[in-house]
Amino acid sequence: MALQPTTDIQYLKGVGPKLASVLRRRGVSTVGDLIEWYPRAYEDRRAARNIASLEDGQVVSLEASVQAIRSMPLGKSHRRIYEVVLADSSGRIACKYFRVPYKGYFERFAVHERVRVAGKVTLYRGRLEFHHPDLQVVYDDDPATVDQLIPIYTETEGLSPAKLRKLLQAAIHELLVTTRPEDMLPGWFREKYGLMTRAEALKQIHKPPSAEAAEFTHYRSRAQRRIIFEEFFWMELHMARRRLGRRNEQAPPMPKPSGLAETLIARLPFRLTGAQLKVFKEIQNDLREDRPMHRLVQGDVGSGKTLVALLSSLVAKDNGFQSAMMVPTEILAEQHFKTAEKFLQPLGVNVACLTGDLNTRERDDVQARLAAGQIDLLIGTHALIEESVSFRQLGLAIIDEQHRFGVEQRMRLKKNISPHFLVMTATPIPRTLAMTVYGDLDVSVIDELPAGRSPIVTRRVFSSKRDPVFQFMHDQVIEGRQAYVIYPLVEESEKIDLKNAVTEFESIQKRFPDLRVGLLHGKMKSEEKDAVMNRFRIGEIQVLVSTTVIEVGVDVPNANLMIIEHAERFGLSQLHQLRGRVGRGAHKSYCVLILGYAISDEAIHRADVIAGTTDGFKIAEADLEIRGPGEFLGRRQSGLPGFKMANLVRDLPILQEARAAARELLERDPDLRQTGQKMIREMLDVQSKSIVG
Ligand code: ADP
Ligand code: MG
Numbered sequence: 061m062a063l064q065p066t067t068d069i070q071y072l073k074g075v076g077p078k079l080a081s082v083l084r085r086r087g088v089s090t091v092g093d094l095i096e097w098y099p100r101a102y103e104d105r106r107a108a109r110n111i112a113s114l115e116d117g118q119v120v121s122l123e124a125s126v127q128a129i130r131s132m133p134l135g136k137s138h139r140r141i142y143e144v145v146l147a148d149s150s151g152r153i154a155c156k157y158f159r160v161p162y163k164g165y166f167e168r169f170a171v172h173e174r175v176r177v178a179g180k181v182t183l184y185r186g187r188l189e190f191h192h193p194d195l196q197v198v199y200d201d202d203p204a205t206v207d208q209l210i211p212i213y214t215e216t217e218g219l220s221p222a223k224l225r226k227l228l229q230a231a232i233h234e235l236l237v238t239t240r241p242e243d244m245l246p247g248w249f250r251e252k253y254g255l256m257t258r259a260e261a262l263k264q265i266h267k268p269p270s271a272e273a274a275e276f277t278h279y280r281s282r283a284q285r286r287i288i289f290e291e292f293f294w295m296e297l298h299m300a301r302r303r304l305g306r307r308n309e310q311a312p313p314m315p316k317p318s319g320l321a322e323t324l325i326a327r328l329p330f331r332l333t334g335a336q337l338k339v340f341k342e343i344q345n346d347l348r349e350d351r352p353m354h355r356l357v358q359g360d361v362g363s364g365k366t367l368v369a370l371l372s373s374l375v376a377k378d379n380g381f382q383s384a385m386m387v388p389t390e391i392l393a394e395q396h397f398k399t400a401e402k403f404l405q406p407l408g409v410n411v412a413c414l415t416g417d418l419n420t421r422e423r424d425d426v427q428a429r430l431a432a433g434q435i436d437l438l439i440g441t442h443a444l445i446e447e448s449v450s451f452r453q454l455g456l457a458i459i460d461e462q463h464r465f466g467v468e469q470r471m472r473l474k475k476n477i478s479p480h481f482l483v484m485t486a487t488p489i490p491r492t493l494a495m496t497v498y499g500d501l502d503v504s505v506i507d508e509l510p511a512g513r514s515p516i517v518t519r520r521v522f523s524s525k526r527d528p529v530f531q532f533m534h535d536q537v538i539e540g541r542q543a544y545v546i547y548p549l550v551e552e553s554e555k556i557d558l559k560n561a562v563t564e565f566e567s568i569q570k571r572f573p574d575l576r577v578g579l580l581h582g583k584m585k586s587e588e589k590d591a592v593m594n595r596f597r598i599g600e601i602q603v604l605v606s607t608t609v610i611e612v613g614v615d616v617p618n619a620n621l622m623i624i625e626h627a628e629r630f631g632l633s634q635l636h637q638l639r640g641r642v643g644r645g646a647h648k649s650y651c652v653l654i655l656g657y658a659i660s661d662e663a664i665h666r667a668d669v670i671a672g673t674t675d676g677f678k679i680a681e682a683d684l685e686i687r688g689p690g691e692f693l694g695r696r697q698s699g700l701p702g703f704k705m706a707n708l709v710r711d712l713p714i715l716q717e718a719r720a721a722a723r724e725l726l727e728r729d730p731d732l733r734q735t736g737q738k739m740i741r742e743m744l745d746v747q748s749k750s751i752v753g
């Protein structure tokens with residue numbers, strides 16, 4: 061019988077039980093999966109070079125022989141660096157690995173053996189080297205090596221590149237040549253959007269024509285365009301359908317203007333920024349409708365999002381509805397609760413807090429009052445979406461720092477009638493990405509910080525210069541300020557030589573007996589954490605030594621110094637979030653990034669990005685560039701489908717085309733009922749299952 065895309069991989073010729081299990085581990089369980097194992101890169105072997113001709117920044121591939129394989133300790137840490145030295149008649153070059161790609165990776169080579177190296181040439185301390193290049197033993201019998209444009213696949217233990225290419229050709233033959241499948245995109249559609257057939261595209265992708273070397277290397281070939289377009293198209297069609305579906309959803313309209321909100325605005329000790337007012341107005345407009353609001357408010361740390369959220373809850377209250385505010389951590393829940401009490405209690409609004417660590421009696425009490433409608437705003441962690449929690453009339457659900465809450469959780473708050481959703485995030489997302497990831501949300505941006513904030517002075521220093529930094533901290537505290545000192549780890553770890561919160565807390569206290577130092581980390585009980593946080597908030601603790609539990613949303617305006625040890629261990633957005641804890645009051649604020657020994661160029665680059673700007677959007681762009689969209693967003697949280705070839709940054713123009721195509725198609729045929737669209741409908745059902753968002 062002919063093989064189908066859904067046929068188990070073990071029925072493909074050449075795949076035995078052992079290879080089948082290797083493939084399954086790599087996520088390939090069917091023949092169709094195998095065909096979608098796309099090349100990671102293409103290597104143009106016509107451009108063969110010798111080592112002496114290499115230049116910084118080139119992406120090249122060349123053959124050379126192994127001269128040495130060795131490992132050595134990395135700086136003062138316990139980690140090791142691996143080096144494979146290659147040579148040809150023209151010179152030598154080192155391939156460096158900061159981690160072992162997989163067990164046995166280096167054991168594949170012997171000295172004097174011929175290998176092919178592919179990667180980017182990097183200038184480091186005056187020398188050219190490769191960092192984490194692809195290394196392959198040169199097989200004499202590899203038929204692919206006589207071709208000129210070679211697809212390169214991700215290294216897999218137990219599967220040689222030559223074997224993989226052979227399997228792929230077999231799969232292509234079975235699925236695309238022997239049986240000629242109908243294309244799921246109808247002919248008129250392919251023609252309209254300039255798409256080749258999927259079968260032809262797949263064939264070319266795995267066996268590219270040499271004449272198109274440049275196009276394939278840069279993902280501009282027609283074959284790649286077809287596959288990239290298709291990946292985006294399913295996602296966009298899914299979102300466009302969801303948008304359509306929502307037209308029929310019911311939400312409670314809140315047409316009454318809020319007297320309470322006006323009162324609060326009048327009583328604030330400061331004026332709302334123009335951006336806060338603008339966004340609040342947008343929210344009020346949404347709330348008037350009888351369709352649920354789905355609005356994302358982006359605003360840099362400290363831009364005053366919380367206040368906008370509180371004002372929105374007052375609109376709900378004035379219209380007779382309850383609000384819920386979900387936050388990612390207990391510390392934040394506690395803090396928002398305090399803020400809400402401070403601003404709302406005097407107006408006669410009832411606020412309560414529901415976190416995971418209330419005892420049963422307290423929980424029951426909150427739940428009873430909630431069900432009776434005696435609580436207007438309930439703040440809490442995910443405890444808030446548990447089945448047992450029922451509101452009398454939930455009208456508005458506010459989700460703070462949404463990147464930690466999936467869309468699925470949003471859905472769980474919906475009962476027969478949907479509340480309005482307001483999502484707040486301090487992780488600025490480049491506009492292009494926001495369109496995609498939050499394709500179903502309207503986006504507002506608070507693009508203005510409250511007046512009178514002084515910019516944060518940021519410096520990076522190496523570990524050897526720590527002492528003066530702490531002296532500076534001492535001086536600031538003596539002047540009445542407070543400081544944070546952040547560590548990546550809680551306790552001492554034998555494996556990694558990192559300064560850790562617990563021991564450093566002790567040593568800082570010892571060095572500065574005149575300062576009141578506190579310790580906060582994730583392993584403490586929540587009452588302990590709250591107690592420490594409160595003592596810091598009221599100034600009893602002057603220096604707070606902490607891990608990243610402090611990260612999101614903590615607000616102590618008197619704190620003006622943020623010291624981050626081992627800053628190399630943190631990502632860009634995390635550093636930005638941490639820095640956002642200072643610069644919240646009237647005092648000049650500082651952030652010092654202390655870098656450990658033996659760190660990568662990338663870590664230094666990250667520190668420089670942070671030192672160079674406080675603009676969260678710029679940092680987000682840089683982050684996206686460094687990490688790519690998948691990592692940047694974290695696939696699971698974002699609900700992004702796992703693209704196999706498409707790249708949100710590189711392929712943005714194709715994304716825009718695919719979106720337009722999806723919308724146009726639904727306009728023609730909203731239910732995808734017409735015969736030509738039958739396969740699209742079926743595919744969409746399959747695809748939708750993998751698209752969580
Ligand atoms: P975000 O949640 O956006 O990081 P917050 O809502 O926590 O920011 O606000 C940060 C601090 O700024 C809080 O102390 C808040 O009371 C204060 N704040 C909010 N809006 C203004 C404003 N318009 N002017 C001055 N201070 C403000
Ligand atoms: Mg906040």
